[in-house]
Amino acid sequence: MxxxxxxxxxxxxxxxxxxxxxxxxxxxxxxxxxxxxxxxxxxxxxxxxxxxxxxxxxxxxxxxxxxxxxxxxxxxxxxxxxxxxxxxxxxxxxxxxxxxxxxxxxxxxxxxxxxxxxxxxxxxxxxxxxxxxxxxxxxxxxxxxxxxxxxxxxxxxxxxxxxxxxxxxxLFHDETLKALASPRIKIVLDEIHSDPSAAWNVEILASIYGQSRTVFSEHFKLATGLSPISYVRQCRIGSACKMLESSRLPVDEVAFQSGYADANAFNRAFRRETGTSPGAYRRMQRV
The missing domain is CATH 2.60.120.10 (Jelly Rolls)
Structure with missing residues (x-):
């Protein structure tokens, strides 16, 4: 324990x-x-x-x-x-x-x-x-x-x-927290956190976990409340938020460094996670 x-x-x-x-x-x-x-x-x-x-x-x-x-x-x-x-x-x-x-x-x-x-x-x-x-x-x-x-x-x-x-x-009574404490889940999370911009997909993450894609996806969602790809997107947008707050990088460059080759896809993902556009988010941080 x-x-x-x-x-x-x-x-x-x-x-x-x-x-x-x-x-x-x-x-x-x-x-x-x-x-x-x-x-x-x-x-x-x-x-x-x-x-x-x-x-x-x-x-x-x-x-x-x-x-x-x-x-x-x-x-x-x-x-x-x-x-x-x-x-x-x-x-x-x-x-x-x-x-x-x-x-x-x-x-x-x-x-x-x-x-x-x-x-x-x-x-x-x-x-x-x-x-x-x-x-x-x-x-x-x-x-x-x-x-x-x-x-x-x-x-x-x-x-x-x-x-x-x-x-x-x-931890004594919460099954989700017990799942999140799994050493194999932690290894997967550590890999994602170390480089959110990497080209992660379910197959790669499942191989790190050591189980089939179906079993891995079920265990991952139980532990985090999100699908593997949704979790990766959340981490990428979190990384983008930090760059928008602390740098003057153009939005296109922030998108690229966050793992998005297409700025439009980045804008859609950013709005889905935060409710606003990257440019508007940056302006709000400087008010």
């Missing part, structure tokens, strides 16, 4: 963006609107806060050292208690968000719960979590400006720790 969890974690790629919070004094409240692109989080550095998901009457109290992650970006609010405990700030929060990269299988991200809560000292790896908390506190508490890149990397590790704890339970 431990090997299965590590195999699944190896498939997860996140980009973290940390935002150093502030001391909040009673009474206070703030909300995040729904955004399924972002997995927002709050780490309570000191004090306490409450969280409530939109549309729910349940509210959860968080204490110093606790972290909450909203994996699928649903709307939620944080607020102070009904009465102040003292004249000191009621909470010091360290916040930010994660983005799961295009190579992270949707079979994992779509199964994550609306809310993940890690209690201080209750994690399956409490000692490592405590060390991570100390590193974040040290960076945030520096007299000089905290290094954004350091905090971003620490938040990514924080996310993986929380997902690791969730997987420990989820």
């Amino acid at each position: 431990t090997d299965d969890i590590l195999d699944l974690l190896d498939l997860i790629r996140v980009r973290g963006t940390a935002c150093v919070g502030e001391n909040l004094t009673w009474p206070w409240r703030f909300c995040h609107v729904s955004d399924d692109r972002l997995a927002r989080f709050q780490l309570v550095l000191s004090g306490q806060t409450w969280i409530q998901m939109e549309g729910s009457t349940d509210r959860i109290e968080l204490f110093s050292g606790d972290i909450v992650i909203i994996p699928n970006g649903k709307a939620h609010c944080y607020f102070s208690g009904n009465t102040p405990d003292s004249e000191e700030p009621s909470a010091h929060l360290f916040c930010g968000y994660f983005e799961f990269t295009e190579t992270t299988p949707s079979a994992i991200t779509t199964r994550l719960p609306d809310m993940l809560v890690e209690r201080h000292g209750h994690s399956g790896r409490a000692q490592k979590f405590e060390l991570l908390l100390q590193l974040i506190n040290a960076e945030v508490g520096k007299q000089s400006e905290p290094q954004q890149s350091v905090l971003n990397r620490l938040t990514e590790i924080l996310c993986l720790h929380a997902v690791h704890d969730w997987l420990t339970t989820a």
Whole structure:
């Protein structure tokens, strides 16, 4: 089971963006609107806060050292208690968000719960979590400006720790996650991720898997929720999105480097995956 969890974690790629919070004094409240692109989080550095998901009457109290992650970006609010405990700030929060990269299988991200809560000292790896908390506190508490890149990397590790704890339970009862943890499926995914632009087809991928095309396609769809070719297309378009965001390459060149010899075919595939054209996508990233 431990090997299965590590195999699944190896498939997860996140980009973290940390935002150093502030001391909040009673009474206070703030909300995040729904955004399924972002997995927002709050780490309570000191004090306490409450969280409530939109549309729910349940509210959860968080204490110093606790972290909450909203994996699928649903709307939620944080607020102070009904009465102040003292004249000191009621909470010091360290916040930010994660983005799961295009190579992270949707079979994992779509199964994550609306809310993940890690209690201080209750994690399956409490000692490592405590060390991570100390590193974040040290960076945030520096007299000089905290290094954004350091905090971003620490938040990514924080996310993986929380997902690791969730997987420990989820793998016992989720057949899709068990299939995704298969070593042979992982080999196929690694090959695709290493070069999405390659001329992949079902026959080549099935030979890597070591089974017939029919058996491979059935197993692959159970594990990822997609057909092999749909998964390749998703990875190619994800790679194209990164190029459109970070380079000035012409769209035709982005298409070629993403594995599309025909720009029109690329445009159709891109619109199918993202709902917009490559040019419009690039413009939106620069607004």
